[in-house]
Each structure stands twice: as structure tokens, then as C-alpha cells.
Amino acid sequence: GSELLKHEREQSNIPVDKLSEFLFTKEVLDRQKKILNILTAEKVFDKSQNYFNGREERFKTALARQKRMRQLAVRHQWTKDEYMMASELISEPGPYGLHVSMFLITLRDQGTPEQHKLFLEKAENYEIIGCYAQTELGHGSNVRGLETTATWNPDDKTFILHSPHLTASKWWIGSLGRTANHAVVMAQLIIDGKSYGPHPFVVQIRDLRTHEPLENIHVGDIGPKFGYNTMDNGFLLLNHVKIPHVNMLAKFSGVDPKTNKYVKPASASLVYGTLTWVRSTIVLQSGGVLARGVTIATRYAAVRRQFQDRDAKEDTGENQVLNYTMVQVRLLPLLAATFALHFTGRGMMDLYQENQKKMAGDVGKIAHTGRGPSPEELFPSTDLLADLHATSCGLKALASTTAAEGLEVCRRACGGHGYSSFSGIGSWYADYLPTTTWEGDNYMLTQQVARYLLKSARAVLKGNPSENDTTRIFRFFLSRRDMGAAFDVLGRDEDIVAAFAWRTSFLTFEALKHRDEEKNSWNSLLVDFWRLSTAHSQYLIVKNFYEALRSYSIAEELDPETIGIMHKLFRLYALHTLEREASEFFSSSAVTVRQIQLARTKAVMKLLEEIRPHAVRLVDSWNFPDWQLDSSLGRYDGKVYEDLFHRASELNPLNALTVDPYPESEVLVKKDERDKFRSKL
Amino acid sequence: GSELLKHEREQSNIPVDKLSEFLFTKEVLDRQKKILNILTAEKVFDKSQNYFNGREERFKTALARQKRMRQLAVRHQWTKDEYMMASELISEPGPYGLHVSMFLITLRDQGTPEQHKLFLEKAENYEIIGCYAQTELGHGSNVRGLETTATWNPDDKTFILHSPHLTASKWWIGSLGRTANHAVVMAQLIIDGKSYGPHPFVVQIRDLRTHEPLENIHVGDIGPKFGYNTMDNGFLLLNHVKIPHVNMLAKFSGVDPKTNKYVKPASASLVYGTLTWVRSTIVLQSGGVLARGVTIATRYAAVRRQFQDRDAKEDTGENQVLNYTMVQVRLLPLLAATFALHFTGRGMMDLYQENQKKMAGDVGKIAHTGRGPSPEELFPSTDLLADLHATSCGLKALASTTAAEGLEVCRRACGGHGYSSFSGIGSWYADYLPTTTWEGDNYMLTQQVARYLLKSARAVLKGNPSENDTTRIFRFFLSRRDMGAAFDVLGRDEDIVAAFAWRTSFLTFEALKHRDEEKNSWNSLLVDFWRLSTAHSQYLIVKNFYEALRSYSIAEELDPETIGIMHKLFRLYALHTLEREASEFFSSSAVTVRQIQLARTKAVMKLLEEIRPHAVRLVDSWNFPDWQLDSSLGRYDGKVYEDLFHRASELNPLNALTVDPYPESEVLVKKDERDKFRSKL
């Protein structure tokens, strides 16, 4: 293994450190080193039993780690970024997860100064520990359908929180199951028999000393999941629980205790911004999420040798499986996608920051991964930031789907060994999967994108569009629609971008025709909308990748050869996407059938060949420490087999059980040496 | 939940029982009932803690269950089919898995009568318990590359089995880790310094009484996996282990102890047949595998309501998510695929049986799911049964990929609750995944299909093909190639089949040109081969489905309305596939761009609408008992929320832990009531 990876690294000139710096900045890389040193010195973060432990053990360990992280954060005065870096390196969801993200954020963003004193300060000091309780057994996507009620009681100026049915039980709430003693509960505000929609209430759920549930509160963990088992997602039933007036988070709206009247929100745009920001974070992270799988699979495919080349004339030894084009075509487009997603996430963040500057507030600066509310549900009329918002919806859906499905492609590319927990891909994939469902189910988000695109298209047709990229490409499309396009996708990079823009525009005006002229029902168009949103998001990714490669900074920081390879990755991502979506490209006349055939049989195959020698250095530039990957197959030094063997034979508690194998014998275990085994570890 | 499913069942006339009988026969349905009654009466098969237990507990439980199954099999004199039915209902891989399948089969098929006495009889009585040890750390697909050696020792007429390197360690071997005391070890036979390739040897690895490993044997469990954790896949290192001459399975080849010469195999065709049979079984099972996910997701989508219809004029209550076309387009083509795969599996089995009759042997009658050898590696020149063999390779790959990926689509279609273990999809998916890798990695198998198709095409061009379906469609294609085709895919079902045949033929002759005329390397064509194999297998599925619907028996057993719906499912499967693979269909001129557009926007959408009302009854006809599905979401009675809540709050041991949540406290668990909890269960 070692020599093969050494050889791989010798055959390419990509300056790995420079490329890493360009991708992440030196500051981030230094931070990573610093935090990694602190973490690896602590026994509680030792990962060696992670893959072996069952749910209860894993949860306990995760809690211990979260406590220690908090202690370290206090001792070393970690910044938010440093704390996030530690989380990333540890790479497991933990029981403080929703406290650190959604609980603090909601208190801060939606609380008044008085409420900050009362709740936020204590929460920041971990005197109270909270979660964000929105989803219920019966309602997730449809926030307005929540059943939990918060009824205003004018007599003693309190709210009564109540779960009227079983389906009103809060469900999926991270950190609620065993850990939190407070929750922000989203409940239907009811004043004088009238409902004003879901609003946030702070509810204490467990005793601060005994940690037992308070009276009339039924709370617990919802049980094991496909992944995320280090987290205690919980349920919560409230039986007429009374809370004081001050517990309704009242920055935007509330109940006037004097008049008993509802006070309407002034503007929802700030919360709206937070949501856009959260989704942009998912886009930015998706590149790195996928890159872990690609790093593992690429290194392993360079170490794994299987079969001689079929056309080999003499005995050349077995071929690295990375040399098989069928392996390349699975892994290298995903390698290209990691960069595409990274640059797109960056682009989104820049845009977001620019926009924020123009606006008053400064919400959303704290990093978090929570599952937030859907203000587009709460405030459907808001249209501030609309372009950015739509972009973030579409890209969140496409990016998280690409990362999740790409990880499974990587796992499978590793053959049998990919199935071992020690591959390090399976658990990472399983933990990541809910990202396709939360913060807006990926399929549902596409409706919002379509709605926005249709609206923009209508504005363009009416001649009064706002000035942005979407309306620009639509206008270009309309101006050329009757002339047709002739994009040289195999020859010129900017034509690739233009072809993607053309396809989006084409699909938008098709959908508009179906909706506005043919008056088709919304439901009958959902599949078209999903295709449209995907097409638009692919366009955005291609465009962002392209622009990143034309940026001033890249020419400053990287040598021409490396930039050349990045351009090849750009083309691979774009042309591979183009051939997979071929039929939309030629139905829209963006390209010809011949061009697609050439893309498929020539261009993509050639790019695979050209990128192949650089594959290992390219994944190296993602700069994952072995400690983070925790993978036998993805080790930097290529000692795949040694590590698999070590873990199986030295770290595996099952081998401390000697069984009685005969069917007639009632004895299952003849000898249980697990205690001895554990004391050795 | 209950009323919604009741309503669903009322709105369709599909005779569920009749359809079930048509699919499975009355005999099988009766068998299912009988075995289910036996199993559910036994405490050891109680499933209620399955999703909660960790690896060691699950393995122990699985062992206990396997023992009990064997006892029941003896007591009730179960047939092989009855035993298989019990396994299916229990639905978990168990530690006797490879004993029952590959160990017994290999002894039987490759052992002499003397060896049957010595090993097979004992194995059948569970006096010895075995496994099939082929794969090594370093070699899986490439069987000829195995490193374990079996060196013939002429002095004392023994073999020395040895693992010369770490990578020679046997790996992944089911039942080996803790359970087996014997193994069939595939090792390179070496006589007088010369290697004769891999051969099977029976090796005792553990003491029959103490169950401790014998001297010079290093054996153990390889650790946790993405799924399959009730099975003890193992590793095995042999250090110059001596075994007698009789331990080499010698039915086909061996060493003559008198002359010390190798005895060549007479013919490999029988083993070849077994492999074809195993792959056909995977095809046949894939329909049912997928149907579990489709059943769960379809029922849940009928119970789950979320949002009002967007175009609804008045308050109609929330919509069942199964009414959203975006949910339908994910689930209903998979529903169609379950039937397509089922009929294709049936077709394969019939063909196989027909062929077997023509041949002498009767191998392969015993059901098993083992990971077998690759005789196409061991005996590359064999070409008996070639068409059937190629068919089984291609279909195994496509069917298992379709089932595996389809299950994840089903899981995701359930939104957040799909992620809960209680959905019953996740663990089923995880356990099924290795099917895409074993019995020939799905990507690699496609090379064999392509090789066969190229060979057939060459024969057709030379004018001396054998007479079979493949050569028939090639000849038709050649006869019309210069006239073009005009298939009425939207109008006539047989034209759909013909269009799929045309595409296969087109891709075959394209590939042939690349290989034979342009002399492209094998490696450079792997991606084309994969596409070709996929195309060919899709053709076979479409054809088998079509033929099943024209069969005499269907008209006998089912009413015209039901047959009509089956035809719609056929068209949905075919046209949905056609539009997803659109670019190959029009590049080959099998259909026009316009036809594809119509298929996409009109035909498929219309079929979804027409099939929608029958969805629940159609999944009902797959006839899964709730006990088998073990799913809150897929319950026959629709009591989804009650069941989720019950499992979370009553069966979940994590809720017996009260933690100390504060970061400064070193105490993790304040109160551990798990013992109390368990005694309650």
C-alpha cells in the first residue's frame, strides 16, 4: 500500500499544500492543526471503539465528549470557529448539538433583551440546556399544521401549552430525549379562541437538579435510527403545562398582556435570512462531506489491485483498480463535484454576506446545523432576498443529494471492504442522510425554486423584472429563442455555462406555459418543477465553478498547471452532468445529439485519463487528517490491510465470546472474556 | 391511519388474494401461514428488541434463533422450502447461514461419495458446522489471484495449507468468525512446485468440544459492518496446517496419491450451472426485496397527510402524500419494478430448469444464498449454457442494483420517519446491500455480458450463430439497420419490447466496432460495456414482463380488469425506463425525440394517475405479514403513529438512563434503570 501511494504522489506535480491553502486559507489549516493536537491528547476522544459500541454506550460516550469539549472551549477560550473545527474533527453528532445551534440562535434572534437575560445568558453558560422543538409526529414539512397549542390565559397572564392528540407529540427533537432541560416549543398561539399560527415558547421540561421530567410532561428518546445514534432525538407530550408570559419569545410578535391582543411581526426578513444562511452552509459543507468518501475510495482504489489488464501482453502484475475506466467514471466525476460544490458554497456565502451588509440586522453569524423553522411557511408573502433564497433552496437540495448519493457510490466502489464499518464511509453516510430531509425536504424545496423561477419569468415577459442573473439569462434566452443557440460545449468553457443557462430558461418557459396558458394544476407539474429546479441548480454550480476558476485570487495563488487541472475538473463535472441529463439538453436545442455523443464517448473519457494521475494528490488537498477519517481504507499511508486486520483482531469485542455452536445445546456462550478484553484496551 | 387504508382498499377492485395466488401459488401462501404460526409462538423469535440491541446482543440472539430453527426443522421435519420460508419471515442473516448454504452445497457438489460419508453427513446433522472460505483480504473478484496455498506433500500424502502473507488471510467468510468448526478453504493447489489454481479443501479450524481454534490457526470475527451484523463474518490465517489427502474435495479434480500427479476436471459445466442458478435466485428475490420497501412506503404515504392541495378552492383537509405526483413518480415505477423483477426471475428459473433437464446432473436444487466461486474464472473456456449464464450475470447486476437503490428511494419518500429504525426499511436495506457486491460485483459482471454479446454479434455477422433470442434480435436489427425502425412505443406494447431490443442491438454493434474495427483497448470500453449490459438486461426485464402478461395462466387466474392494471404497470416500468435512458433510445433511432417527450410528459403521468387508486391493494398482494415487515410505517392496519410512539416510549432502553447534563459534572448517568426496564419487557 505505502509504495503505491508514494508512487501516486510522485507522478503528479500538484502542490498539495498550496491547493489546500487556496481552498481553505492558511488560517483554517492552522486552526485545524491546533485543535487536532488538543483533541488527540484527550482519552475521551479516542475513537477506537466507536464502530463497536452499541447505542447506549455510544450515547454515553458522546455525552462525555460534549462535556469535555465544553470544558476545553472554556479553558482555551475557543472561538465559535474553533469549536466548530473540533466538532468537525470529532465527526459525530452529540447531545449538545441542538443546544449549541438552534436553541441559542432562536433565543438570541427571537428573544427580547429581557429574555436574553432570563434565558440566553444561562443557556450560554450551560446552566440551562435546550433544544428546538418544532416537528411533531404528525407534522414536519407543513409547519402551519402543527397541533401543539399555546393558549393565552388573560386571567393570570400565562400560556397553557398542550398536546391535544398523540400526533401533536413533538418528535425528532435533537437533544431532547435525555439531555435538555428546556425546549423552545413551536406551538399554535391561541388568543380568545382564535389561532395566530405557530410561535416559539420557552418551556422548562426537566428539573434542574434531579433532571426528572416536570409534572405533566412526557418526554423521552424516540429510539434508534439509521444513523445519528449518538444523538438523543426526543418526543414530548405536554398536558396543560402553564408558562409565564415572558416565556413567549417576543422580539417579532407577541401578546400584549394589557390588552390581551396579538402584536403582529414587523418584518420577517431577518429570520428569512437565517434560513437562507443555514441552507447555504449545507451547500458549503456538502463538498467536504462528499470529499471524505472520495478521499477514502480514491486512496483505496490506488492501493487495491485486482486482475491483470485484459489486453496486457506480458505479466505486469495486478492492476490498481483506479486504472479501470469503470472505476474512474464512478469516482472522478465525484472528485470534480467536491470542488464544484465547494466553490459554489463559497459563492453563496459571499453573496449572502454582501446582501446582509445591505440590510440592517446581523443575524445568522453563529455557525449551526439545526433544523429550523420554515419562515416561507410562516410568512409566505416575504419576498426580500428572494433570488438568494430560491438559490439556497435549490442548491441545498441538489448539493445534499449529490453528497449523500455520492458517498454510497464511493462505498460501493470499494467492493467488499467498503461494507466494513472500518471503511469509514458507511457511518458517515448514515449520519449525513437526514440532511436530504431536514431544513426542507429536498423534493419539496424544488417547488419553491420553481415558484420563484416562474415569477421571474412572468416579470421578464411583462418587461418589469428586477436586475439579477436569473432575469438576465431569461432575457438572453427570449432574445435568441427563435434563432436557436449554437453552443460550442466541447470547445469553449463559457459556452458550457451558457448551455446550462439555456436549458434552465427553456424549462422555465415550458413550465410557465403549462401553468399559465394550459392551466395545469400545481400538483400535475411537480415533476416538471423538480426537473426545473435541478436544472437550475446545476447551472448555478457550473457557473460558480467556472467563475471561481476565472477569479483573480486563483491566478495569484496557484501555478498554471494546477489551474489547468482545475479546468479539467470543471469540464468533467459539467460534461458528465450534461451527458447524464442529455435528453433535456437536446430537447431544448442547447446542444446537438452529436455533441452529446462526443461528450460521452470522447470528451469525458479523455478527461478521466488526464485527471487520473493527479487523483491522489487532489484528494490529499482536501487535507483530512487520518484521525478525522477514521478509515482503514482511506489511510494517508495506504496501510489498508494492516489496519483492517488490526482492528478486527485486536479491537473487536465479539472475539472475546466463545460460543457453543451446536443446535441441541442451550448454552450460547461458553466463555465470555469481554471484561478481560476491555481492560486490555 | 386505519380509515385511510380502509378507504384505499375500498376504492379498488383488485382481488388481492387471487393476485397473491397468481404471484406465489396457493401452496406457498399456505406454507407461509403454517410457518408463521410456528415462529410467532416461540419467544426466541420475538422481534421487539431487534432494533435496539447492539452487535454482541444481536449476534447472540441470532445464534439462539438459528439453533431453535434447526430444532424446529427436525421436530416438524421441515422441507428445504419450509426452512427457507422460516428464514424469510425471520429476515435476519444468521450464524448458520453459510453452513446451510455454501458449506453443504460445496461438500455435496464437489465431494466424492467417500467424502460425503466423511463430511457431508456430519454436516447435515450439525455434528460439524462449516463455512465457505474463498475471499481473502487481498483478493475477492480475482479468484485466480488467491494467495493461500495447499501444497501436496508426497512423503506422507498430505496437504500443507498456508497463508504466506497478511493479504492471504481469508476475510468476509460468513459463519467463520465465531461459529464454524470447519471450513471449505479455496487454496492454490501446488504439486511439485507448480500451481494448478484454486481448489477446495476441507479444513477443521476449531476443536469440536472446546470450540477453541486449533493449533496454528488464527481465526476470528472481522468486526462490525454497515449491516449483516447478526452474522459473524470471519478471518482465517493458516500457519502450515496439515490435512489428509481425503480433505481435498475431489469430485472434479484431485491429486492421485500414487503418482502424485494432478487429475484434471472432466467438465466444469455443472458448477457453472450452480452459479447461474444462484444468480437467478438473486433476480427472483429482488422483486420481493424491493416490494418490502414499496409496501412500507406506499402504505405510509397513504396514511401520511401533509399540506392542503395548493389549488384547492376550499378547506379539504390535508392531502395524503401519495396524492402528490412527486411522491407517485418515486414510488409507483418501483411498484411496477417489483412485478417486473418477479416475472423476470420466474422466467429465468423456468429457462434454467428447462436447460437442466437437458443436462445430466441435478446440482443446484437446494436453496442457498452463498457467495460462490467464480467458475468463469476457474474455467474460463466453458461455454455451455452461455446464453443463460450471460443473462443471469446481467440480470443479477441490474436486479440487485434496482432493489437496493429502490429501497433507499422508498425510505426517503417517507420523509423524517423513514430515518427511524422503526420504519423497517433501513436495516433491511443495509442487510441487502452486499448483494450488489457478492456473487460477482455488479459492475464487473457487466463485462461478462458484453463479452457474450460481442461474441454472439460476431457469430451473427459470420452467419453461424446459435439459435436463441439474442441472435434473433441481432439478425432483425441488421436486416433493418439501413431502413431504420418505427416503433409505436406509445401505442403498442410489443413495439416497446422491440424498441428495447433494437437499442441493445445497436449498442452491441457499436461496441463491436470499437473493439474489433477501431481496436480500442478492453479497458477503454468498460463504460460502454456497462451501458450495454444494462440496456440488454432492461430489454430482458421488459420482455419477460410482457410475456408473463400474455401467458395462458394469467388469463385463467385473473379477471380482465386486474390484467389491465398489470398491463399499465408494464407500460409504466417500460416507459419510465425509456425516458430515463432517453438519449440511448434516440441515438439508436429506436424512438424519436418527440416520442420521448410525450412519454415523459403525458404517458407516464397518465399511468401514475391510473395506477394510483390501486396502489395499496397492489402492495397488499405481495402479502407480507406485519411480523415479517416489522415496520411502524408499513403496518397493514395503518396505525403508524401509535406504533411509533409505543416503540419509542415502551420498548426503548435508552429511556431507562437518566443523565447528568451539565458540562462541569463528571457524572454521566445519574440513574440507570435498565435492569428494571428489561425485566418489564
Ligand SMILES: Cc1cc2nc3c(=O)[nH]c(=O)nc-3n(C[C@H](O)[C@H](O)[C@H](O)COP(=O)(O)OP(=O)(O)OC[C@H]3O[C@@H](n4cnc5c(N)ncnc54)[C@H](O)[C@@H]3O)c2cc1C
Ligand atoms: C435525524 C433528524 C433530526 C431532526 N431534528 C429535528 C429537530 O431538532 N427539531 C425539529 O423540529 N425537527 C427535527 N427533525 C424533523 C425534520 O425537520 C422533518 O423530518 C423534516 O422537516 C421532514 O418533514 P416530515 O418528516 O414531516 O416529512 P413529510 O412532509 O411527511 O414528507 C413525507 C413525504 O411526502 C412528500 N411531501 C410532503 N408534502 C408534499 C407536498 N406538498 N408536495 C409534494 N410532496 C410532498 C415529501 O417529499 C416526502 O417524500 C429532524 C429529523 C431527522 C430525520
Ligand SMILES: Cc1cc2nc3c(=O)[nH]c(=O)nc-3n(C[C@H](O)[C@H](O)[C@H](O)COP(=O)(O)OP(=O)(O)OC[C@H]3O[C@@H](n4cnc5c(N)ncnc54)[C@H](O)[C@@H]3O)c2cc1C
Ligand atoms: C457481507 C459480505 C459477506 C461475504 N461472504 C463471503 C463468504 O461467505 N465467503 C467468501 O468467500 N466471500 C464472501 N464475501 C466476499 C465477496 O464475495 C467479495 O467481497 C466480492 O466478491 C467482491 O470482491 P472484492 O471485495 O475483492 O472487490 P474488488 O474486486 O476488490 O473490487 C473493488 C473495486 O474494483 C472494481 N474492479 C475490480 N476489478 C475490476 C476489473 N477487472 N475491471 C473493472 N473494475 C474492477 C470493482 O468494480 C470494485 O469497484 C462476502 C462479502 C460481503 C460484503
